[in-house]
Structure formats: C-alpha cells, structure tokens
Amino acid sequence: MRTSWADSVANSASENAASGSSGPRPTRATYIPPHLRNRPPSSDFLAPPPAAPSLGNDRVGYGGPAGGSRWGGGGGSASKLDSGRLGYGSGGRGGGGGWNNRIGGLERGREREVNPFDNDGDAEPAFDVQENTGINFDAYEDIPVETSGKNVPPPVNTFAEIDLGEAVNQNIRRCKYVKPxxxxxxxxxxxxxxxxxxxxxxxxxxxxxxxxxxxxxxxxxxxxxxxxxxxxxxxxxxxxxxxxxxxxxxxxxxxxxxxxxxxxxxxxxxxxxxxxxxxxxxxxxxxxxxxxxxxxxxxxxxxxxxxxxxxxxxxxxxxxxxxxxxxxxxxxxxxxxxxxxxxxxxxxxxxxxxxxxxxxxxxxxxxxxxxxxxxxxGSSTDLIVQRVEYVHETDKRSHLMDLLHAQRETEVNGKHSLTLVFVETKKGADSLEHWLYVNKFPATSIHGDRSQQEREMALRSFKSGKTPILVATDVAARGLDIPHVAHVVNFDLPNDIDDYVHRIGRTGRAGKTGLATAFFNENNLSLARPLADLMQESNQEVPAWLTRYASRVSFSGGKNRRSVGARFGGRDMRRDGSFNRGTDYYGGGNNSSGGYGVSAGYGGGYNPAVASAWD
DNA sequence: AAAAAAG
Structure with missing residues (x-):
C-alpha cells in the first residue's frame, strides 16, 4: 500500500523526440505547394503581382515599405479577405514565378516536414480519448463579448464562414476543432x-x-x-x-x-x-x-x-x-x-x-x-473553484502535505491528476521541491535559474504524470497549456492580482473544471481586497475573515487598486474619460466610471454607436 | 521585491 505515486503512472513517459529521421527527399524542378495544386493559374487566390522591372539587387528584392498603399505595393488583386494587402511584394516576377526563389520554407523546409499530428502529446494515451477531443463548448455559451473601435467586422459562427484555404481547413479538422x-x-x-x-x-x-x-x-x-x-x-x-x-x-x-x-x-x-x-x-x-x-x-x-x-x-x-x-x-x-x-x-x-x-x-x-x-x-471563473485558507508561513508545508494527500484520493481510475504549486522565489521553489522529495512526494520544479534542459525535462515529466507535482515560480504562470492540471496551489500568493488570475488559469482549461487553493497570511494583505473582489465576482465563497481583511485595507491605493473587471476580458482604456488623444472614439457619451464587471458593465450603458457584439 | 529574458 506504500506504493509511490510514481509507480501508478509508470510507463507513461515516452520521450519521443520526433526529429532526425530524414525521409526521402523529393526533387522537383518547380515545387507547387499542396494547397495550390489543381488551381487555375490565375485564380484570384494567387493573382500575380505586377512585374517589377529591376530587381537585380539580391539584398533587397522587394518594393519596400515606401510604396503607396499600406503595404507598399500597387497590386490591387482583390481578395475578399483584404484587398488592400495583396499587392505588397512588387518583387515577384510576374505569373507567380517569384516563388521559385522564395527563401521561405517551400522547397527546403517542407521536404522534411514532420507530421505534427503523429506525436500528439506524450501524456495523451494515459487519458480518456473523450477528454482530449478538445474544448467543452457548452461552457462557452453566453459568454460576454465586448468590442470597440471603428468599423468592427462582425463575428463568424463557423470555420466554414471564413476562407482560410483548404490546407488550413484540413488542419483544423486534424486538430478536431469543430467550431471556433x-x-x-x-x-x-x-x-x-x-x-x-x-x-x-x-x-x-x-x-x-x-x-x-x-x-x-x-x-x-x-x-x-x-x-x-x-x-x-x-x-x-x-x-x-x-x-x-x-x-x-x-x-x-x-x-x-x-x-x-x-x-x-x-x-x-x-x-x-x-x-x-x-x-x-x-x-x-x-x-x-x-x-x-x-x-x-x-x-x-x-x-x-x-x-x-x-x-x-x-x-x-x-x-x-x-x-x-x-x-x-x-x-x-x-x-x-x-x-x-x-x-x-x-x-x-x-x-x-x-x-x-x-x-x-x-x-x-x-x-x-x-x-x-x-x-x-462561464462568464468568469465559474469553472475554477477557488479556495483561500489562512495559513501561517510556518504551517505551509504541512498544510500542503494535507492537500496533496487529499488530492491523491481524488484520482480517478487510478489516473494521476496533476498539482501545480506556485511559490514566489526560485530559492523557495528549490527548497520546497527538496522538501517534497525528502518526504517521498513525486515532485519536480521549474524556475528561471534551472538550465533550459532541466526546465523542459521538468515540464515533460509533469505533463506525462511521471512527477504529478510541479513546484513553479511565475515562469509557469502564463500561457502554458498543461492538460489535466486538477489543482493549482498558491503556496505563496503573488503580489499582483493579475498574476493570480494567470496562475489559476493553468487549471480549468478548455472548459473543464479545476480547483485553486491559496495560502493567505499577513504577508498578503495588499492582495486581500482584489482577491476578495475577484472571488466575489466569480461567484466564489469568500471567507468572512478575508472580507474583514479586505475592508481593513480598503484605503490602500496601491497598484492592486485597479477597478473590478480589469481582469477577465477587461475594458478598453479608450473608453476612459481620463484618456483622450484628441480622437473621439465613441461619439461623445463617455462612461467614465471605472466599474465594469461581469454583471454591471457588460452590455449596458454603452453608446449605441459603438459596435458591440454580444453572443 | 521577484520573476523573466542573452551569454
């Protein structure tokens, strides 16, 4: 019964370095990329640009941004997508011949192009296929959308409505994207x-x-x-x-x-x-x-x-x-x-x-x-259950241990679920990882003082479930798409509420649910207010003690003072009365109150002249 | 004050 977590996920580490294998190299006198084969030569998809007379200069073989239109070229071959843009490269030799000389990937790059859909994620086999078919679209219904600016093009509802070309369409299918x-x-x-x-x-x-x-x-x-x-x-x-x-x-x-x-x-x-x-x-x-x-x-x-x-x-x-x-x-x-x-x-x-x-x-x-x-x-963070617990600095480790044990109980079908633990400093990451290691937790860590090799290995090991606990600094706070992160622990809370938003966003991705737990103590007072506001806004249970802290520091006007709603979605600063570059984007009526929130600001109150799209 | 990002 004392099996380590690592045992339960053995064999799941497939380090596939898909490269190297250089296949047969096709030799073609004139390579035609797949998406352009069987097209009439003068299809408007690839209308020839006007031939440019002198292009002997090898160093600068294009018309340069000095030309007249936005893109410097005069070729007005209309595309329904964007006319102004096509004529750019006046450097092409008529008839599209320019691309024999294309430096880009066409000839030399593609011959070795590895099928990126083959090695799709080391960890994937360990999980239900169901889970991986992408995004839970039901979670995206009734999501508020705000646009502002001049002449906003209307949204589309399907990929079919946009012409991205057959090759891209096929990749969309390969990615199993059903609708945008x-x-x-x-x-x-x-x-x-x-x-x-x-x-x-x-x-x-x-x-x-x-x-x-x-x-x-x-x-x-x-x-x-x-x-x-x-x-x-x-x-x-x-x-x-x-x-x-x-x-x-x-x-x-x-x-x-x-x-x-x-x-x-x-x-x-x-x-x-x-x-x-x-x-x-x-x-x-x-x-x-x-x-x-x-x-x-x-x-x-x-x-x-x-x-x-x-x-x-x-x-x-x-x-x-x-x-x-x-x-x-x-x-x-x-x-x-x-x-x-x-x-x-x-x-x-x-x-x-x-x-x-x-x-x-x-x-x-x-x-x-x-x-x-x-x-x-879900119009805010409804899919992420956020918890805040008051934990003294000295109790954090034992508290984390409790959480990790509890998390282990929730494993489904013997499958590991991943826990991402954020700390504030690199040193803190090292020391917490070491402590977890000593206590037989399968953990690794990622931060900016580790070598790139170590960083990448840590991420792979975490994703694959080999070490289902990852201790991280903010290097991992943003953008990383790690499927199956069930729990984000803010062992140390960040000083900026936006960082908190990005951190907890590592879970509850693609419409799935997730859990985020934060350890709050006297070192995080400046975050009390924005955190309480954020949680309230996302329909989370705000502990009474946090509300008390929040009201106590309500006078503080630091950088976390930003108004509610600057986070999810956010608000166009051009709408703000204080910002005025002499351009009136909104035809007068100006909603200068900072307050905008999922409930308050969205939808109501905007000048009707403003193009505003709601789904 | 810390993290990240060049070596």
Missing part, C-alpha cells in the same frame, strides 16, 4: 480584415489559433512575396513574441500543426538552448518566427534575422511583455530595429489581463485598433 471558440469567432474576422487588435481572452480558450490562423492564411495568399536573399540573413514575414521560452515552444508546436502542408514555415528561437541548431533551422527558411525577446535581439544584432519584411506582429501575454521588466526590450524590437512601423504591419496583442496603464503603452504599437474582450468561460 468565442475569441476565434471574433478575432479571426477582425484580423483577416487586416485590422490591428488588442484582445483580452483567457488562455486555454483558443487564443493561439485566433492569431495563428489569420497569419498563416495571410502568408499563404501572398506566397509569391519576394524576399531578399543571399547572405545568411533571413526575413520572416511574421513575428510572434512571448515572455517565456516554454510558452514560445508551445506556440511553435501549435503553429506547426496549423501550418502543416501549407508551405508556411514556422521556426522558434529562444535563449538557454544552443544557438547553432536554431541558426540551421533559420537557414532552412522561415515565414513565421516565434521567439523570446532576448534571443531575437541577439539574432537581429548578428544580422541573422531581419525584421524588415515583418507584416504580422503578435505579442502573446502582451501585458507581461510590456511591463516594467520587458518593456524596453520590446520597444527596442518593435521600434528601434528594422521592423516596419505601425500601420505598415498588422499588430495583434493578446492576453487574459490588460491593465489600463499597459494598454496605454501598447497603443504606441497599434494603429486604429479594435479592442476585443471575451469574458472567461
């Missing part, structure tokens, strides 16, 4: 229309696909774009930035599925890993580059990557990317390197939280953008 999630329904038409976007939507609700599909479809219909070649510099067309290496990897994995057999090449670069391998990947061609900021800056400074052809810029976890630690670096990448300026690229910012201050910073990167807020599954 609310954020996808709203964001995809906006992005396909070429608009800049600031979107608040909970991760786990299909956010990555919401920006990947339009990027991939956009690149596909501009396949002929001629990029500079020669030298070792590569010129990606899209850049996706994220705040952690693991998140960038995850986005890359997903994007590869969406781009499978489209001819669009996705590459990821991040720090802590050997750069040479990444350089080789880049040399084989890149259309969509997924990156963490530091490594990207490095590569641009080495002139191995140029941003001058970037036409799609996506910031995932955008509020984190623009907070104090990251902002200078992001500003450097977006404003001080060779990226086309705002207005000549399409910029999309996504996060589950979007504080007003950060929205203000972000607006520097955006042009006439649309703000989109999608309330969380």
């Amino acid at each position: 999630t609310p954020v996808q329904r709203n964001a995809i038409p906006i992005l396909l229309a070429g608009r800049d976007l600031m979107a608040c939507a909970q991760t786990g609700s299909g956010k990555t696909a919401a920006f990947c599909f339009p990027i991939i479809a956009g690149i596909m219909r501009e396949q002929y774009v001629q990029r500079p070649h020669g030298g070792r510099t590569v010129y990606p067309l899209a850049l996706i930035l994220s705040p952690t290496r693991e998140l960038s990897c995850q986005i890359h994995d997903e994007a590869k599925k969406f781009a499978y057999q489209t001819g669009v090449k996705v590459v990821v670069v991040y720090g802590g890993a050997p750069i040479n391998q990444q350089l080789r990947e880049l040399e084989r061609g890149v259309d969509v580059l997924v990156a963490t900021p530091g490594r990207l800056v490095d590569l641009v400074e080495r002139a191995r990557v140029s941003l001058q052809m970037i036409r799609y810029l996506a910031l995932d976890e955008a509020d984190r990317m623009l907070d104090m630690g990251f902002e200078p670096q992001i500003r450097k990448i977006v404003e001080q390197m060779d990226m086309p300026p705002c207005g000549r690229r399409q910029t999309m910012l996504f996060s589950a939280t979007f504080p007003k201050e950060i929205q203000r910073l972000a607006s520097d990167f955006l042009s006439n953008y649309i703000f989109l807020a999608v309330g969380r599954v």
